[in-house]
Amino acid sequence: MTRRSAGAWPAWGVTIAARSLAAWLLVAVAADLLLTRTLVRLVIFMPKSPVMAGVAQAMGWLAAAVDALVPVLGLLLLAVLLLNGGRTRAPLSWRAGLAFAAAVAAGGLALLLVPPVPSGQLVVDALLLVSLGALCLPALRAMARPAGPDVMAWGLSGFTLLAVAGAATLAALARGVDAAGALGGGPGGPSLTIWLRAAGELAYLAGATLFGLAGLGEAARGRAVVQPRWIAVAAVAVVALLGASLAAPLSLGILLMWSLGLSGTFPVFLYAAVAAVAIAGGSALAGARREAAFGLAIALLAGYTLAASGLVLATLLGLALAVPAIAGAGKAAARPADRGRVGSERLVAPVAPRG
Amino acid sequence: MSFVADRRTRALGLIAVAVALLLALAGVPATSAQGTTINALYSSDAVPADDPFSPRWDLVRAVAVPLSGQVTTQPMLPVANVTGVDVRAMTDGDRLAIMLEWQDTTRNESVLTADAFADQAAVQFGLGEGASICMGAQAGALNIWHWKADWAADLASMREIEAAHPNMPRDEHWPAQSPGASPDPLGPHGFLSGQMAGNLRSLPRTSSVEDLTAVGFGSLTAQPADRQEVQGASAHRDGRWRVVFSRKLADPDPTDAPLATARTFVVAFAVWDGARGDRNGQKSVSNWVALGIPQRPLGLLDGWPFLVMIVLALSLAGWMLWLGARQPAVGLSGPK
Numbered sequence: 001m002t003r004r005s006a007g008a009w010p011a012w013g014v015t016i017a018a019r020s021l022a023a024w025l026l027v028a029v030a031a032d033l034l035l036t037r038t039l040v041r042l043v044i045f046m047p048k049s050p051v052m053a054g055v056a057q058a059m060g061w062l063a064a065a066v067d068a069l070v071p072v073l074g075l076l077l078l079a080v081l082l083l084n085g086g087r088t089r090a091p092l093s094w095r096a097g098l099a100f101a102a103a104v105a106a107g108g109l110a111l112l113l114v115p116p117v118p119s120g121q122l123v124v125d126a127l128l129l130v131s132l133g134a135l136c137l138p139a140l141r142a143m144a145r146p147a148g149p150d151v152m153a154w155g156l157s158g159f160t161l162l163a164v165a166g167a168a169t170l171a172a173l174a175r176g177v178d179a180a181g182a183l184g185g186g187p188g189g190p191s192l193t194i195w196l197r198a199a200g201e202l203a204y205l206a207g208a209t210l211f212g213l214a215g216l217g218e219a220a221r222g223r224a225v226v227q228p229r230w231i232a233v234a235a236v237a238v239v240a241l242l243g244a245s246l247a248a249p250l251s252l253g254i255l256l257m258w259s260l261g262l263s264g265t266f267p268v269f270l271y272a273a274v275a276a277v278a279i280a281g282g283s284a285l286a287g288a289r290r291e292a293a294f295g296l297a298i299a300l301l302a303g304y305t306l307a308a309s310g311l312v313l314a315t316l317l318g319l320a321l322a323v324p325a326i327a328g329a330g331k332a333a334a335r336p337a338d339r340g341r342v343g344s345e346r347l348v349a350p351v352a353p354r355g
Numbered sequence: 356m357s358f359v360a361d362r363r364t365r366a367l368g369l370i371a372v373a374v375a376l377l378l379a380l381a382g383v384p385a386t387s388a389q390g391t392t393i394n395a396l397y398s399s400d401a402v403p404a405d406d407p408f409s410p411r412w413d414l415v416r417a418v419a420v421p422l423s424g425q426v427t428t429q430p431m432l433p434v435a436n437v438t439g440v441d442v443r444a445m446t447d448g449d450r451l452a453i454m455l456e457w458q459d460t461t462r463n464e465s466v467l468t469a470d471a472f473a474d475q476a477a478v479q480f481g482l483g484e485g486a487s488i489c490m491g492a493q494a495g496a497l498n499i500w501h502w503k504a505d506w507a508a509d510l511a512s513m514r515e516i517e518a519a520h521p522n523m524p525r526d527e528h529w530p531a532q533s534p535g536a537s538p539d540p541l542g543p544h545g546f547l548s549g550q551m552a553g554n555l556r557s558l559p560r561t562s563s564v565e566d567l568t569a570v571g572f573g574s575l576t577a578q579p580a581d582r583q584e585v586q587g588a589s590a591h592r593d594g595r596w597r598v599v600f601s602r603k604l605a606d607p608d609p610t611d612a613p614l615a616t617a618r619t620f621v622v623a624f625a626v627w628d629g630a631r632g633d634r635n636g637q638k639s640v641s642n643w644v645a646l647g648i649p650q651r652p653l654g655l656l657d658g659w660p661f662l663v664m665i666v667l668a669l670s671l672a673g674w675m676l677w678l679g680a681r682q683p684a685v686g687l688s689g690p691k
Contacts, residue, residue: 016364017363017364020364020365020368021364021367021368024364024368024371061379062379064379064382065375065376065378065379066375067379067385067386068374068375068378068379068383068384068385068386069371069372069375070386071385071386072371072374072375072378072385073368073371076367076371079675082672082675082676082679083675083676083678083679084679085676085679086675086676086677086678086679086680086681087679087680088679089680095676098672098676099669099672099673099676100669102668102669102671102672103665103668103669103672105668106664106665106667106668107661107664107665107668108386109664110660110661110664110665111619111661112384113660113664119658120658120661121392123658123661123662123665127665178392178418248426250424250426250431250433251426251427253426254423254426254427257642308386309386310385310386311386
């Protein structure tokens with residue numbers, strides 16, 4: 001192996017190992033959403049016969065394992081991305097963003113071990129903001145370039161990235177305002193945090209919508225297919241949301257808050273429409289632009305309020321995975337020779353022939 | 356190509372699953388909550404547990420905790436009657452005091468008639484990783500401190516039902532008030548079965564706060580009278596309630612929140628507006644928030660383990676980036 005072979009890597013950061021671990025992480029975050037954040041909390045509403053109590057206890061234990069799996073896989077993926085970031089000469093800001101993501105992960109762990117001080121939370125939120133900005137900078141630069149005819153190939157994914165990163169930024173700012181108030185003493189500014197969180201929720205919903213539209217756009221251009229099974233999943237999600245809103249609207253609101261951190265203040269048909277577009281379109285995006293789709297899906301499934309340190313790390317890693325795909329696609333689209341080749345095959349390091 | 360087909364990555368993934376299972380089995384948390392945190396202020400003087408309007412409380416930053424209706428179980432309250440509560444906490448190393456403040460233009464301190472309900476407030480502490488916010492679970496119990504405005508009023512002067520119905524016909528208390536009756540071996544309260552059974556609701560008040568335990572719906576249980584360690588103080592002024600809950604940090608009771616040994620708790624709050632008919636499950640409730648309790652005065656340098664971990668993580672990340680840049684072959688896949 002020589003340095004020369006590193007130069008043959010067309011994309012930075014995302015290698016086969018990272019792709020595989022990203023798939024593991026995506027599954028873990030999805031399981032965390034469905035099991036830990038939804039089903040286990042749904043069980044609270046059910047009567048507890050002795051059998052149900054046993055089932056609930058077993059589910060609680062399994063949910064705790066899934067909850068632990070997210071940060072464990074996240075740390076593994078972070079290590080792989082750091083190694084690959086150096087090896088593939090990724091942009092400095094992206095590498096710095098990963099390093100700060102490691103610091104955010106350490107800060108989350110430290111909050112378990114050291115005495116709670118307001119400055120600790122403030123430092124973690126500041127690191128999170130720096131990491132978000134540094135990770136997304138290459139994508140911002142790519143999007144700022146004059147757009148070619150293939151702009152739609154990456155444009156919606158890029159805006160999805162910005163919306164999801166914006167939602168995480170607003171949530172971190174809201175927490176930072178809280179923590180800063182705690183440092184200074186005296187009453188804080190709850191109204192500011194409420195506005196920040198509301199704006200963040202809108203950004204999150206916009207991100208989920210754009211995520212789906214990006215995939216549907218790929219399907220419309222014939223680069224991907226919306227699989228019938230994912231249309232069925234989207235339909236089930238819509239029916240479940242609308243059905244729950246008719247049968248138990250208040251319980252649905254609580255579940256939305258507990259699972260994705262959404263306030264439930266918007267009409268339920270909006271949540272249903274966003275879910276349908278995101279699920280159906282997202283599956284198509286995964287067929288055409290796998291890295292971007294996986295990364296953005298991880299960030300979206302991690303939820304909006306990012307109250308658990310494992311989910312914070314998952315969001316940062318999801319964005320870190322999506323950025324090279326979007327920035328790389330932007331570059332490719334800007335070069336006439338590369339037009340029409342904006343697929344995942346251009347964005348992932350090639351696997352060396354074995355043997 | 357399957358995304359999880361790579362053998363080495365699959366092995367890594369399986370190791371991660373095994374580690375997660377072990378962490379879950381051992382009950383070791385791998386994630387921390389980064390939501391709203393109420394940090395108790397460490398005070399070198401005794402906490403003002405008896406004075407909700409002490410100027411010292413104004414030195415503590417209030418954390419605004421939003422409340423919503425309770426819609427998990429019957430009886431529900433679809434829309435919160437109290438939309439938020441300001442929370443402050445203070446400790447002096449011996450005692451923890453938590454003050455709740457909320458807007459309530461009416462002062463309701465009586466439950467002596469069928470249609471009267473008192474203002475109330477509660478703090479619940481999760482005692483395990485699996486504690487459900489909805490009255491706890493088998494996997495994690497709750498310790499609940501429940502303040503009642505009627506109990507607080509009773510502390511000043513215990514009121515019986517005769518206070519609400521002064522002209523009601525009444526049975527004399529047997530046997531002490533029966534003329535000519537022989538002395539009763541059970542004493543003057545021999546037929547006050549609630550008191551004889553040790554029911555806190557019948558006993559003379561010693562605190563306005565009831566110390567309770569719960570492990571699920573329908574399991575709310577008052578701790579015995581000799582284990583009621585939580586004190587309360589309350590005042591209603593300018594349309595706002597201020598209620599202070601306080602308890603010694605050291606407490607050997609395993610059903611109580613271990614304030615002396617744990618540094619961070621998950622807590623949740625509930626408020627009842629008696630004027631609007633709130634009672635039982637009809638209450639305004641919060642989500643979980645974190646409560647940090649310093650065991651001694653904290654200075655800037657107390658954050659050093661935290662800063663060291665962050666610096667270590669940054670250094671490790673920098674080293675890995677450098678390693679990757681120096682050795683292209685390092686990694687889990689790539690050209691060979």
